Amino acid sequence: QVQLVESGGGLVPPGGSLKLSCSVTGNQYSINVVDWYRQAPGKERELVAGITKGGNPTYSDSVKDRFIISRGGPGTTVYLQMDGLRPEDTAIYYCHSRDLYRRLDYWGLGAQVTVSS
Numbered sequence: 001q002v003q004l005v006e007s008g009g010g011l012v013p014p015g016g017s018l019k020l021s022c023s024v025t026g027n028q029y030s031i032n033v034v035d036w037y038r039q040a041p042g043k044e045r046e047l048v049a050g051i052t053k054g055g056n057p058t059y060s061d062s063v064k065d066r067f068i069i070s071r072g073g074p075g076t077t078v079y080l081q082m083d084g085l086r087p088e089d090t091a092i093y094y095c096h097s098r099d100l101y102r103r104l105d106y107w108g109l110g111a112q113v114t115v116s117s
Helices: none
Strands: 002-007 010-012 018-026 033-039 046-052 057-059 067-072 076-082 091-099 104-107 111-115
Touching: 002 091, 002 104, 018 033, 018 091, 018 111, 033 076, 046 067, 046 076, 057 067
Parallel strands: 010 111
Antiparallel strands: 002 018, 018 076, 033 046, 033 091, 046 057, 067 076, 091 104, 091 111
């Protein structure tokens, strides 16, 4: 059983920064990648960034020059440092991972990020 819990969301002015955290607990033996997705009102869920156990990151084109994904901390924690935030970044951000052996997806409950003046 894997659990993902997001934290660090909030309200920030345009151009500001936020750092999201995803705490990963449980059996992670069959998990290689932890991702951040986001979903804005009326829009499709989209992949923002991902990171492997070895720390190899990937980014969507819309965020790759502004966001940094990393991992560390006690246990397994995946961070998403978001700089230069724009109103269009406003969304619920979800932490996600997949159990490759059981072929199951795990999702956090989401963290609200609102970029507004």
